[in-house]
Amino acid sequence: MPRRRALAVAAAAAGSAAGAVFLRRRATRRRERAELYFADGSLVTLSQGSPEPDQLLAQARAVLAAARG
Amino acid sequence: MAQAADALAHLTEISTQIQAAVVFDREGTVLGSIVDDERAGRIAEKALELFRAAEKQGSQELVQLDASLPDGTVFVVRDADRLIAATTGPEPTVGLVFYDLKTCLRGFGEEPPKPKPKRAPAKRTTTPRKKDDAAS
Numbered sequence: 001m002p003r004r005r006a007l008a009v010a011a012a013a014a015g016s017a018a019g020a021v022f023l024r025r026r027a028t029r030r031r032e033r034a035e036l037y038f039a040d041g042s043l044v045t046l047s048q049g050s051p052e053p054d055q056l057l058a059q060a061r062a063v064l065a066a067a068r069g
Numbered sequence: 070m071a072q073a074a075d076a077l078a079h080l081t082e083i084s085t086q087i088q089a090a091v092v093f094d095r096e097g098t099v100l101g102s103i104v105d106d107e108r109a110g111r112i113a114e115k116a117l118e119l120f121r122a123a124e125k126q127g128s129q130e131l132v133q134l135d136a137s138l139p140d141g142t143v144f145v146v147r148d149a150d151r152l153i154a155a156t157t158g159p160e161p162t163v164g165l166v167f168y169d170l171k172t173c174l175r176g177f178g179e180e181p182p183k184p185k186p187k188r189a190p191a192k193r194t195t196t197p198r199k200k201d202d203a204a205s
Binding site for chain 2 (some may be wrong): 010027032033034035036037038039040044045046052055056059061062063064065066067068069
């Protein structure tokens with residue numbers, strides 16, 4: 001009986017860990033970000049959270065809003 | 070402007086991901102779009118503001134950008150003095166959209182092929198026969 005309980009607890013823990021990983025990956029993928037490509041081939045990625053990217057993302061939101069009327 | 074309309078028509082044909090697209094110049098003047106004029110003007114204005122703000126983030130010349138948001142993605146691509154701004158739904162195939170936008174923008178700048186001038190028909194000249202030839 002204790003063995004069965006231990007297995008159930010282990011299965012629940014594994015399931016919850018897998019769920020957490022899945023949710024974290026999904027959240028990361030959906031994170032707002034801007035990618036800027038320059039003439040020399042360099043790429044700058046700006047993620048939300050700091051003032052400058054937030055301003056750019058706000059302007060991008062304005063473009064989307066304008067496109068959707 | 071026929072080639073502009075062709076380039077945009079081709080864009081909508083090849084890319085199902087693009088929901089709105091506007092071609093404009095560095096002053097924000099709309100050169101062509103796949104949306105109505107009012108919306109095109111607003112998109113061009115906002116996209117130009119976005120592009121100018123993004124230009125300040127680097128020391129080099131900015132050629133293209135994309136901004137991903139939960140409800141869609143904004144793309145701006147520049148080719149010389151022309152820019153194209155486009156919007157898609159969330160999580161588009163970024164590389165493919167950039168490729169389609171660049172192709173469209175290049176098509177916009179191309180001059181329509183000039184018809185080749187027709188060659189005048191060769192004149193037929195008759196050379197008088199030499200007397201010697203005629204005699205023999």
